[in-house]
Amino acid sequence: QQPVQSPQAVILREGEDAVINCSSSKALYSVHWYRQKHGEAPVFLMILLKGGEQKGHEKISASFNEKKQQSSLYLTASQLSYSGTYFCGTENSGGSNYKLTFGKGTLLTVNP
Amino acid sequence: NAGVMQNPRHLVRRRGQEARLRCSPMKGHSHVYWYRQLPEEGLKFMVYLQKENIIDESGMPKERFSAEFPKEGPSILRIQQVVRGDSAAYFCASSPTPFGETQYFGPGTRLLVL
Numbered sequence: 001q002q003p004v005q006s007p008q009a010v011i012l013r014e015g016e017d018a019v020i021n022c023s024s025s026k027a028l029y030s031v032h033w034y035r036q037k038h039g040e041a042p043v044f045l046m047i048l049l050k051g052g053e054q055k056g057h058e059k060i061s062a063s064f065n066e067k068k069q070q071s072s073l074y075l076t077a078s079q080l081s082y083s084g085t086y087f088c089g090t091e092n093s094g095g096s097n098y099k100l101t102f103g104k105g106t107l108l109t110v111n112p
Numbered sequence: 113n114a115g116v117m118q119n120p121r122h123l124v125r126r127r128g129q130e131a132r133l134r135c136s137p138m139k140g141h142s143h144v145y146w147y148r149q150l151p152e153e154g155l156k157f158m159v160y161l162q163k164e165n166i167i168d169e170s171g172m173p174k175e176r177f178s179a180e181f182p183k184e185g186p187s188i189l190r191i192q193q194v195v196r197g198d199s200a201a202y203f204c205a206s207s208p209t210p211f212g213e214t215q216y217f218g219p220g221t222r223l224l225v226l
Contacts, residue, residue: 098210
């Protein structure tokens with residue numbers, strides 16, 4: 001089942017913050033976050049495995065709620081290099097783990 | 113440590129021809145995944161392979177598409193008798209183990225069918 005990402009697109013000025021959400025109707029095994037620039041490969045950002053987990057660097061971090069049905073990606077003090085499309089990929093609990101099901105993506109544009 | 117390698121990067125085929133896409137996983141990775149991305153859309157899972165075995169091909173069309181990962185050499189995604197709807201970017205990813213592990217993506221092969 002495809003996770004739902006929101007918003008579909010967001011435009012920021014350099015230095016502003018953004019939150020991107022990824023939701024599923026069922027509990028997930030894991031959530032993987034990627035960033036893809038136009039014409040390039042998706043680049044891995046981070047993976048969350050445990051309910052209630054938070055991880056990441058200073059300016060890019062993510063959380064996984066206790067029920068393991070929602071993850072949020074936090075981008076603070078955005079830089080021009082953050083521009084791209086952000087995808088969450090989810091592994092389902094039970095059944096076939098390993099197969100990532102990706103959301104439709106969130107297009108982030110950071111302007112000077 | 114070289115990343116995931118894919119070739120060719122761009123491939124142009126006429127309708128009815130065959131397309132052969134290659135993927136060499138990262139060193140030490142024995143799990144390979146193929147995804148397809150249509151313009152302005154997310155990635156769609158196609159097939160998951162380990163060395164010499166197809167583990168899950170549930171995302172791959174039953175006809176014209178096949179994949180292999182031989183004991184020696186790269187993984188190959190083969191599309192026979194291509195049609196215009198096959199035009200897309202095809203990404204390969206690899207991981208050291210399959211569960212809850214990071215999948216590292218290659219640069220992709222952009223297939224254009226004329």
